[in-house]
Amino acid sequence: MTRIAGDAGVVSNTLYWYFRDKDAVLIAVLEEVLADSMARYGEVIDTGMVDRLVWVVTELEHLSRLVTTVHARAKESDAVRDWHEQFHASTEGLFRAELAEIGVPNDELDAMTSIGVFVIEGMLMHPVDDARKRAVMETLFHSARGLAVAAH
Template sequence: MPRNRRPRDREAKSAEIVEAAAALFAQVGFDKTSMASVARSAGITTTTIYWYFQDKEALLVAVLDHLLTEMLEGLQAQAARSWTDRLLWVVERLQEHSKLVTAVHALSATSTTVATWHSAFHELTDALLAEELRQSGVDAAQIPAMARLGVFTIEGLLMHPLPREEQRAVLDLLSARP
């Protein structure tokens, strides 16, 4: 029996919309990007976007999921590097999407959709940092606080940009675990 191709076509169209939105969100920011401009960029009508995404916040979450998947794949490719180098790589990737980081923090206060995604993102990053700490022999009792310190450090570097050498010095200090 031939396979129905519609689900794959739907996935491909959804991916095209996400790619268009990601580019626009990065260039002009979430607030300044209209659904109409995303539609134009994706070569579809604005109404078509709503067949795929409930609203602009749902589209943002799809963009964030897409970027997070890319980032996690990239992070795996960094596995042979030092912990400081991997954290520096993460900071640099997040800085490339600083407009999205700012939008997520701002929208988390007013959008349940974005707040839910943001909470899940923090749970994931806490778990990734905790696993890294566990593998490097940090005392189990210190892991939750050290993971939280790592998240705060990364967010601090995003909110208060420093030259790369200073970022490295901060992350080296974080790497010097007790």
């Protein structure tokens, strides 16, 4: 907290007026970054699912140090773990809704949502170029569409 305060140009006591501890600071940063990302997401909201998924991976790649910090702190901090779980629940819910909208059957939604999460997290751990990113997301989308078509 002393270093954070020094970098901010204030005394550490000032931080404690607003934040209980460094995890509260991290969560505040995460909320601000998430709000900025959601504002930028508006630029791609009207594109296809593949474009939006590629955008999400690229956005998370830009935040890779923050993502790594969250995963490390979530093992030690209930507050960060709770934030991380809530983030996953909301983003998975959005993806699940998109899958339902393209017609993925209800009994396949949970598995297909998990596959999407695993694909995105795998791409963050093993970065690939933009062409490969797009190819992977197109395959994911076509697999989901295939489930939808097979159900009807």
